Amino acid sequence: MAGIYIHIPFCKQACHYCDFHFSTNLTNTNEMVRAILLELAIRKDYLGSETIETIYFGGGTPSILEEAHIAMILNRIRKNHSVGTSPEITLEANPDDLNSKKLAGLKAAGINRLSVGIQTFQDDRLKLINRTHSAREAINCIKNAQEIGFDNLTADLIYALPPEEMDYWKHDLQQMVALKLPHISLYGLTIEEKTVFGNWVAKGKLQETSEDLAANQYKYAIEYLSDLGYRQYEVSNFAKPGYESRHNSAYWSGKSYLGIGPGAHSFDGQHRSYNIRHNHKYIEAIQSGEIPETVETLSDLQRINEIILTELRTVEGIDLNSLKIRWRKDLLNDQKEEIDNLLRSDFVKLENSQLSLTTAGFMVADDIALRLFYDE
């Protein structure tokens, strides 16, 4: 069981908070798709003979691509790999790209799950973060997608957006659940260096939302969605039963994945590698038959810490038995004092050899993870 991630490094315009890899120069999309096809061919043995269960088009904005491009890429994957019988094939999309024709085309090409970047339903905030769509477009595109028959849909919202205000968030959540999506992702705004927001904050032109309000918004959302039957199965992800993202879950459970495209990351169980974050250099390298990648070999302790980090963020929590059997680490004993403290103050719970976060724990998951880390 493995996954393939395809990075589509193009956007119509840059969102002010985003530090992912993309270019707003759309002149060489054809060349890029050819390079992606080529990389898929070059790396067809990366995952060995594993069955591909999930394919994920991320970005950037994959919905910029023609349906034909998507179909070509999927065909190449089917040609090179054995794809499972009911794969999850996700495409990240922006509302303004998804007219009915496009939606039908994507469906025909094989996409069976859409992840729509809504971010907020407030037009003034959409403008502030430099999105290309309106709230109305977002709502319409979801409705269109549902009519065309996409039932496995997810959308993103961002909390802690400036200006600081609790109510916009409550309103956004209401609008979101009204769309009756089976899956919702919630991300807290983080101010990254080398973004417009990073620059504004550094210059004092933008006020970052306080930790307290961000915490209140996050907590509100957890409770609100849970009351409506959405299960928080990971820090940022909420789903109706059976609609959890299989691709992302694979990341968190340490499965192998192949990442294609500039800036894409791959993992084979022991090595993490990533391609160069530069469209032109990526294309050049691939055309000359080389993978422009940087490879990092993980030590056992690094692997173990990654397991602690990713599993802790899921609703199941850390599988202490598997850690013991596979990695010979008795976490409960090795970090006894920390875990006792965390249990006592209700940040974690321990059931059937699974150490998992409580709602209070989800709020401070990073702090807890590093307390459980092993020293190298």
Place this chain on the structure above:
Amino acid sequence: MDHIRNFCIIAHIDHGKSTLADRLLEFTQTVSDRDMQAQLLDNMDLERERGITIKSHAIQMNYLKGGKEFILNLIDTPGHVDFSYEVSRSIAACEGALLIVDASQGIEAQTISNLYLALEHDLEIIPVLNKIDLPGAMPEEVSDQIIDLIGCAKEDIIHASAKEGIGIEDILNAIVARIPSPKGDPEEPLQAMIFDSVFNSFRGIEVFFRVFNGTIKKGDKVKFVNTGKVYEADEIGVLKLDHEPRKELKAGNVGYIISGIKVAKEVKVGDTITHVDRPTQRQVKGFEDVKPMVYAGIYPVETSEFEELRASMEKLQLNDASLVWEPETSMALGFGFRCGFLGMLHMEIVQERLEREFDMTVITTVPSVRFHAIKSDGEIVKVSAPSELPESNYISHVEEPYIRAQIITKSEYIGAVIALCMDKRGEIKNQVYLTSDRVELTFELPLAEIVFDFFDKLKTISRGYASLDYELIGYRQSHMVKLDIMLNGEKVDALSAIVHRDKAYEWGKRLCEKLKELIPRQMFEIAVQASIGTKIIARETVKAMRKNVLAKCYGGDISRKRKLLEKQKKGKKRMRQVGNVEIPQEAFMAVLKLD
């Protein structure tokens, strides 16, 4: 002997002493161009960077004048009030002094006090107006200041620019013509004075001395009078750019002795060297055991590095005899050392040298002066750490060290300077106009009040136009109290301080505020309290951490995020735990940053 001249340089920081010394060395060809390195005498990196001389140094030059070759011994002096005793010994080793004054700045307090020292020792003063090439130079005005001060004739003042090489020959000629040659009798019993020592990792301690009477020869058995230690003079010589061994050194000359001494502590600046067989009856006057003025704890950031820190301190002490220390333990910080320093600059230097030369990262605790706690039976308990202060019911009162401070500033800043000194519990004693717009103010102040940020504040309120010199004048009774800091009810011993009662509330309040800033939010609320005895006088709260979770953790982020958290974990390990509270190391230095 009549061809020897021994002289030092008196100058304020930045007035160009080291550059002038460089020019003298070049002009006399003591160093070749190839070996020339700016500020040659300041051979510690730290000295070059800070532009100050920390240790004294000495160097011998040869200068041909009127067909005679003269030997010029330049004894460089440290340029900071922390090292005023070393300065006094260097001065005592000379017959003359160059008084360097920056033509754009005028005379500063430090210069005046060192000048007085030189006059007390009957040194011939050669005034030099440096940096005359600067656009801001005020040669007339500054010349008047110099004339007022030493009563010389205007023509006696040499105009120079060490940077541009102007006036260097005039200075050398004046040294030969105006500074008297040393007096003394090479046949008398040996009487030599130690003015400095340095550590050489191959040969042990090199001791620098001035011979006043008698003659020292290689292989002689000599005694250091105050320590009573006896050595053999394995090697003696003069201080050129490198050491030049000699068979003998006679009265009037300056040189070094190597005799297998391993630790700097055995060598006391100001001590007299004499022969074991034919000892002098006259030891050189003015010897003092240098006493630390400021005490603070030094702890390794990593508790496991205590032994390494000890080894580093021992090595540091090899060439810094004025550093004293003994082991100390703290509930909060673990094992460390209570150290005595000559002053705050000395403390900073020690900390920086530990970091640079020994790669040790250390936490320095609240600096303290040495208080006297007087028991009811009159017994004096010396207190150089808050933990040493006996409970108030065991003592009748506390005394604290006072200083006399000389501050020279421009007349427009008098008000601000006086206000600052009053705020520091000072009392003004005298006010003298040196010129129409430069004034010398004399204050008596508690030493404790000036060890923190006094100098910085003085510089700020006077826009840099104030200089400070001080001397200890004794102990006076004061109402001192011990102020403790508690985190969630647990006392943090390393944050305690002895402060004056009138200032305790302000101190406690500001320290709590500062700690609130410096202690990161943790998973529970933290009460930060200041107390005197059982009475809480200030409180702040560090709110519980509300949220610490990065939203995304997909493919590529996993590695990045793991590294981020591993780095944070390392940072956490450097924190100290008191009760359930993690305290970052900056918090222990918070006291130094109270504004």
